[in-house]
Amino acid sequence: MPEPRRLRLDRLDAVNHRARLPDFDPMALECGILHLGCGAFHRAHQALATQRAIEVQGDAGLGWGIAAASMTRATVPEQLRPQDGLYTALERSEAGTKAEIVGVLRDIVHAPTDPFGLPARIADPRTKIVTLTITPTGYLLEPSSGRLMDSHKDIQHDLLKPLRPRSAVGAIALGLERIYAEGGRPPVIISCDNISENGRTLRDAVVNFASLRSGRLANWIARNVRFPNTMVDRIVPTASAADREDALKLTGFADAAPVSMEPFLQWVIEDFAGPRPLWEAAGAQFVSDVAPYELAKLRMLNGVHMMLAYLGGLAGYKTIADAMADAAFAAAAAQFMQAEQGATLAMPAAKLQDYAAVLMTRLRNPAIRHDVSRIGRNGSTKMATRLFRPLLENRAAGRPAPLTVLAIAGWISWFTQRQGMARGLVITDPRKEALLALAAQESAQPQAQARLFLGQEDIFGAGAAGDEALVDELATALRDLRVLSVREALRLRLRHENITH
Known part of the structure; x- marks a missing residue:
């Protein structure tokens, strides 16, 4: 039996009618969001919410494409690049499985080999929002105090080699350092990790790192950069062979990186001023206190x-x-x-x-x-x-x-x-x-x-x-x-x- 054809942009018109397609041209998107941590949860939650926002906003939403960065392993970039960033989202319930092709990931980044580097991407004026799903351990915080582990090998590496940071905290601080030096406007930094007061926690870690570079930089970040708290909720199981089989059956094309999820999605975000996707279209709530x-x-x-x-x-x-x-x-x-x-x-x-x-x-x-x-x-x-x-x-x-x-x-x-x-x-x-x-x-x-x-x-x-x-x-x-x-x-x-x- 011949190998099934791989999911790709030039094959969207041939996708099985049982699968929902993006209601916009993915090629028309510009990356206004940089996401750190391109795992299954992000692709089943924030990316899908962004797709829904773009569909509702129409042409006004085309600036909200996502550049998704894998911080360490190249597995996900290697799976998604041959598919032009497309993947299948499988919503599973007792009533059956629904498939949707997600097309908002317009740039797939492997941070360690990225020719631009994360600080440059963060400092790019087109980047209006930076989101993160790096798991609680990725914040490199001391359990007892909650402060940044400044002796951690990745933090020390980032201080010595700021062009190619390994940690998300270092990358954000170093990207903001460029914006500070150039007099630019910083993006909003949105943690989507399941930790208490995630925005404040991330802000403190970034300010801690920045203080190791410059007291003025740390003060500028503390005064000028918004880190809203959020709460995210959706059950996203680990990917399995059954997911790949169902993606093929429901779309007609092979997908190396499908995601499986429950129907329920919740996203509560501390309200902030400035440009953002119409995430409310996917049920997101903007509130004063998360x-x-x-x-x-x-x-x-x-x-x-x-x-x-x-x-x-x-x-x-x-x-x-x-x-x-x-x-x-x-x-x-x-x-x-x-x-x-x-x-x-x-x-x-x-x-x-x-x-x-x-x-x-x-x-x-x-x-x-x-x-x-x-x-x-x-x-x-x-x-x-x-x-x-x-x-x-x-x-x-x-x-x-x-x-x-x-x-x-x-x-x-x-x-x-x-x-x-x-x-x-x-x-x-x-x-x-x-x-x-x-x-x-x-x-x-x-x-x-x-x-x-x-x-x-x-x-x-x-x-x-x-x-x-x-x-x-x-x-x-x-x-x-x-x-x-x-x-x-x-x-x-x-x-x-x-x-x-």
Whole structure:
């Protein structure tokens, strides 16, 4: 059988009618946006939102093409360049799969080999907006202080070789340095990463870097460059062979870089003045304060994802949807969101119930294969904001939070030989080796194990190991996960009052 033809601009007219095409000429676009981190999430979220904005704006939107830069690996550029930047977005739900060809990526950049260099692209007057999805680790921040790790090898490299920076923070600061020297107008810098106060966090990191170059530059950036906070939400699973097969079936052309996604998309952006795409056309919200939206997502969606991943993995489930198909897990998810995490939010009861109902539908979507090992990765860096801080707030208010404690016990159990390791769970964590050693140290004694883990101050903060009631409750949860099935441990903690699920 001959190889199927590859997706390309000159073949758009031959794309199967079942696939939606861009309602504009991709060749007419000019790059007004530079995106750092050309991964699947960006292509399923911001890029698709920009496509919708251009379609609504017509000719007035043709200045919002995207130059998408891969910061390290050349994999995505090598996949997208033969396709003229085109790719297939696959929206998956119980009703089936919809395909759309996305045509907003007009320049595909591999930063380490880019002949222009990221600082020059940022300083280009045509660049009005810089967006980022580089994951939290890409910000190179010290966990304890949140300050830039100025001794990091990439930061030191960028200070010595400013024409070819390796870090996103260095690239932005060095691009802004050029604009400052030339008296130009800086672009708006928009972080789309899932970190608290992402705009302020990025601003502080860039100012920290700039101060290592020049105090005047740092002051100019602090006064003149806008870094709006944002909240992004869409479930985008890791690409698979099934995605490539479906892209071929629905479009008629081979696609080396399709993305799969759920129907839901949310993007909340702190309002800013100046030119921007009409992202509202894709449902984006411009608000004065992103914090309430960010906290709700962090605790409700991200928190329940962690609970389902750690406990679902121990129960033998491979995906979040698999766990949600179990009535005990579904009931636990509803109670966890409404009675535990939701109780810490300043949200009216009716709105909280509606939000939880939307999340339940999303979590149950069987067309989205959201792997528990992927959701559970880097738990030591997420534990404080998503599970432990809400737990402390509930305890301070006298509210029980048994499912939160069980979720933390589930995370600890991933590191034990008889539970997580025996099930072959894939653990990805910056403290993996230390936590494996910790779990082995007192693996036969839940009380001692609970105290050892709570004593990790960089994860749980100071004083947790001295809270005897908390140690006892966590030890009980650890013991239950050893002697009972996960479903039985969940049922012991379920309430009998009516929780919508």
